[in-house]
Amino acid sequence: MLTQSLLKPVQDWIRTEFGTPPGASVVFRFDRFGVTLTDEDFMLPGRPELGFSPEMAIERFSDLVNRVPVGVDDGDEDVTFSEIDVDTSYFFRLVSPSEPCLPAGLPGPAKERRIGAFSTLKAEALKLWETQGLASVTGQIREFRPCTPAPINWYDSHSSTGWQPRTFTVAGSDQAPAAQTLQWRMTPDDAQIGKAVQLPADEVRKMPASDVLRRAARLQRGEPAVAPQIAAAPNVLMKPILKPLPSDLIKVPVGDRILAKRRLLETAPVRAATTSSQTTVSFDACLVRIDRPWLFWPLLMDATWDVPGIGKGGVTQPGGLGALTWLPIGMLAIRNLRIAANWSPQDIEASATATNFGPFAISEKITDGVLTASGLQISGWQFQQLPVLPPNDEPPATPAPTPKKQYTVVKGDTLWGIARMMYGDGKKWKKIADANHIADANKIKVGQRLIIP
Incomplete structure (x- = not known):
């Protein structure tokens, strides 16, 4: 956990800089594991000579901010992210199945007005969703829903727009260490990584780092892991969460990296820092606003509709499967991280093999009393x-039968993915298969209409 003496000033600064939407409840939380990014993330794969690609940057950003947070309501000072996507949860659990709420005692004219008003709202929400899709420039995923950052070029290491230097000090004394609640998160050993990805350690050592990350992400989502690609000759395992090479890191979508780090680091060993006197944390910071042009707020704020089969608040109830209680609306990007302290020998030793210090991802050991990380991270x-x-x-149900919910298969769909969109759990794919008498889960066709029980 991060000491309040650092969390509070950062929170106050961000509230001042971002502002708060009228009447909205807004909080700031540190990222438990952090997200490390490279310049190559924002370039077309295999074409770094072309420089930054605005299209690639939008795609990476949209993937980065599309996770549903976990732990915001737990009173913790940091959060991690679930395998549930914000866009699919919003559309397939709320917008698509929504219908006007028509209580039995509602008079006929009022009922017609409600149906008409809600139909207009839903039609606008559907139109936004359908018209805002973009095709991936990588060809690796099908259509995605773009999110827009402000400032638009926040990722550009040569730009100063929106960036500002910030310094925060955690004070202490010899009796009360400044960083007594700051922790080093240590790199898991081969056996721990193997356990996380359900493979023997000697097999993990032979796998490329990108394959380790992708496998960890699949398992975190609850998907069956594919057979690993093992190199012909053993080599030393490059820790994918400690010092990833850009060429290896960019093979893995940002969303998968987030899930992989959660799976690989959730149970990683930690050590308390033992510095005293004071710890000074400085970095260049950019507060990036997140806009979702496909999300229709007027529908979400309207109170005249329901979703068949889901009780009031069922999608936003904290702790529920895929609960969409909090929406990411901004992020803290930093670079040129510098942490200075009177480090103890134990801290210096820990820094050599740690992945994080508090909420900050690190890749270098302490040198001349300073811990640094120059790259971009969230x-x-x-x-x-x-x-x-x-x-x-x-x-309450009326005697008249209600129509069955249906879904039309589009390119790239799988029963697993459809079940994850509809139920928040891909493992319920067999429920859909049985309802549609599908014997082979791999044989669904584009345009096929499926009954969703």
Whole structure:
């Protein structure tokens, strides 16, 4: 956990810089593991000579901010992220199945007005969703929903727009160490990594770092792991979460890196820092706003609809499967991290094999009393609490049968992915297969209409 003497001033500064939407509940949390990025992340794969690609930058950013946070309501000072996507949860659990809430006692004219008003809202929400899709420039994923950052070129290491130097001091004394609650998160050993990715350690040592990350992400999502590609000759395992090479890191989508780090580091050993007197943390910071042009706020703020089969607040209830309680609306990007302290010998030793110091990802050991990390990383997030969604319980069933929910298969769909969108759990794919008498899960066709039980 991060000491309040660092968390509070950072929170106050971000609240001042970002501002708060009227009437909204907004909080800042540090990222438990951090997200490390490289210049190559924002270039077309295999074409670094072309420089930064605005299209690639939007795609990476959209992937980066598309995770549902975990732990915002737990009173912790940091968060991690779940395998649930913000966009699919918003659309497939709320917008698509939503319908006007029509209580039994609602008079006929009022009922018609409500149906008409809600139909207009939903039509606009559907239109935004359908018109805002973009095709991936990598060809690795199908259509995605773009998010827009401000400033737009926040990732450009040569730009100063939106960037400013910041310094924070954690004070202490010989009796009360300045960083007594700052922790080193240590690199898991081969056996621990092997356990996380469900492989023997000697097999993990032979795998490229990108394959380790991808496998860890699949397992974190609850998907079956594919057979690993083992190199012909053993080599030393390059720790994918300690010092990844850009050429290896960019093979893995940003969203997968987030899930992989959670799986690989959640149970990694930690050591308390033992510095005294004071610790000074300085970095260049950019507060990046997140806009989702496909998300229709007027529908979310309206209180006249429900979702069949989901009780009031079922999607935003904290702790529920895929709960979309808090929405990321801003992030803290930093570079040129510098942490100065009167480090103890134990701290210097720990820094050589640690992955994080507090919320900061590190890759170098302490040198001349300073811990540095020059690269770009995401260390914190601003979240806005969503209203209770859906806003109503489904009215009691009437004698008339209700139509069955259906889904039309599009290119790239799998039963696993459809189940994850519809239920928040890909492992429920067999429920859909059984309802549609599908014997071979790999044989679904584009345009096929599936009943969603």
